[in-house]
Amino acid sequence: EVQLVESGGGLVKPGGSLRLSCAASGFTFTNAWMSWVRQAPGKGLEWVGRIISKTDGGTTDYAAPVTGRFTISRDDSKNRLYLQMNSLKTEDTAVYYCTIFYGVRGGWFDPWGQGTLVTVSS
Amino acid sequence: SYELTQPPSVSVSPGQTARITCSGDALSKQYASWYQQKPGQAPVLVIYRDNERPSGIPERFSGSTSGTTVTLTISGAQAEDEADYHCQSADISGTSPVFGGGTKLTVL
Numbered sequence: 001e002v003q004l005v006e007s008g009g010g011l012v013k014p015g016g017s018l019r020l021s022c023a024a025s026g027f028t029f030t031n032a033w034m035s036w037v038r039q040a041p042g043k044g045l046e047w048v049g050r051i052i053s054k055t056d057g058g059t060t061d062y063a064a065p066v067t068g069r070f071t072i073s074r075d076d077s078k079n080r081l082y083l084q085m086n087s088l089k090t091e092d093t094a095v096y097y098c099t100i101f102y103g104v105r106g107g108w109f110d111p112w113g114q115g116t117l118v119t120v121s122s
Numbered sequence: 123s124y125e126l127t128q129p130p131s132v133s134v135s136p137g138q139t140a141r142i143t144c145s146g147d148a149l150s151k152q153y154a155s156w157y158q159q160k161p162g163q164a165p166v167l168v169i170y171r172d173n174e175r176p177s178g179i180p181e182r183f184s185g186s187t188s189g190t191t192v193t194l195t196i197s198g199a200q201a202e203d204e205a206d207y208h209c210q211s212a213d214i215s216g217t218s219p220v221f222g223g224g225t226k227l228t229v230l
Binding site: 037044063 | 123151152153154155157164165166167170171176208210211212216217218219220221222223224
């Protein structure tokens with residue numbers, strides 16, 4: 001069974017940093033294209049960014065609101081995905097989900113972890 | 123920035139057919155997917171590639187496309203289908219995934 005378990009969320013002050021982690025199991029993590037998606041309280045889903053497999057180049061892409069502040073990385077030896085968040089703003093408050101990205105021409109995300117809550121507040 | 127537009131809410135009686143639309147200029151060139159999200163839970167994929175259904179998703183869920191609009195149809199909606207539904211695709215370049223604002227489906 002595919003499992004994605006996020007951790008590392010919590011309360012942080014504006015301007016602060018936080019690193020989220022996603023533990024993956026039940027599939028070949030090395031070959032997976034992984035993404036982070038967030039959801040602010042009472043709002044819709046927002047794509048944060050993506051890291052493709054090392055065999056496909058290992059590159060990253062980010063949504064405009066987080067470019068230059070967030071960094072996605074992966075440790076294939078540990079089956080772990082990371083999201084380093086710097087210069088956090090109040091508008092970054094959200095539940096952050098780890099998910100596998102598939103396909104081209106739109107693609108899709110499946111499955112999703114249970115999410116971890118990040119609250120940015122003074 | 124590119125946007126996908128969904129109605130905020132849709133309401134049907136049990137056993138009726140629910141249709142949720144999603145509009146966006148790039149939908150004629152990019153596939154769309156749909157996710158069901160119940161309160162306090164993570165999203166679950168119910169349709170991908172416009173009209174493909176993952177294993178384990180009931181047959182009453184189907185997807186269709188026409189021009190720049192995609193539609194999620196729930197035939198014979200049940201109380202357990204009450205949830206938020208999010209469409210997802212990508213911008214015209216295919217680089218950046220994009221989500222619609224979500225539609226709250228009420229079945230009562």
